Amino acid sequence: MRVHLGCDHAGLDLKSHLTTRLTELGYEVVDHGPFVYDALDDYPVFCIRAAEAVAREREQGLDSLGVVIGGSGNGEQMAANKVTGIRCALVHSDETARLGREHNDAQVVAVGGRMHSIEDMTRFVEIFLAEPFSNEERHVRRIRQLDVYDRTGQRPPLPESAKGLGPTEDQD
Numbered sequence: 001m002r003v004h005l006g007c008d009h010a011g012l013d014l015k016s017h018l019t020t021r022l023t024e025l026g027y028e029v030v031d032h033g034p035f036v037y038d039a040l041d042d043y044p045v046f047c048i049r050a051a052e053a054v055a056r057e058r059e060q061g062l063d064s065l066g067v068v069i070g071g072s073g074n075g076e077q078m079a080a081n082k083v084t085g086i087r088c089a090l091v092h093s094d095e096t097a098r099l100g101r102e103h104n105d106a107q108v109v110a111v112g113g114r115m116h117s118i119e120d121m122t123r124f125v126e127i128f129l130a131e132p133f134s135n136e137e138r139h140v141r142r143i144r145q146l147d148v149y150d151r152t153g154q155r156p157p158l159p160e161s162a163k164g165l166g167p168t169e170d171q172d
């Protein structure tokens with residue numbers, strides 16, 4: 001499996017560590033930068049490129065995933081999620097790492113380089129990369145709703161239980 005990495009200055013140490021660790025585990029790592037410390041660099045520059053590479057390769061049928069890293073992981077997740085077809089999960093525990101893949105079929109994981117130890121973040125990434133998507137119907141249905149909205153802007157229809165109950169009502 002190919003793993004695309006992108007970060008900002010706050011994630012540089014973890015990215016370097018992950019490059020070595022993931023290579024040892026047999027992953028093919030592609031580093032989208034940065035390559036030197038620059039306290040003024042901008043995470044979208046590198047995280048969007050990593051997410052685009054994942055989207056492009058998955059469209060070609062390749063088994064690729066991505067990891068984006070920043071101080072908190074929030075901005076990096078937002079940047080990756082701007083790439084059409086990408087679902088990026090911000091993880092902060094073993095369980096969120098596992099569920100990001102198992103339930104949400106996220107193709108990119110975001111971690112905060114200043115939020116946890118390198119050991120914890122490495123474990124989160126390893127769990128994410130190893131976990132398969134469950135393909136359970138309810139998860140497939142929810143992802144399909146997100147994909148349709150992403151492509152068309154069409155909201156999912158309200159269930160009968162929510163109709164007529166306030167601000168969720170469709171207003172055209």
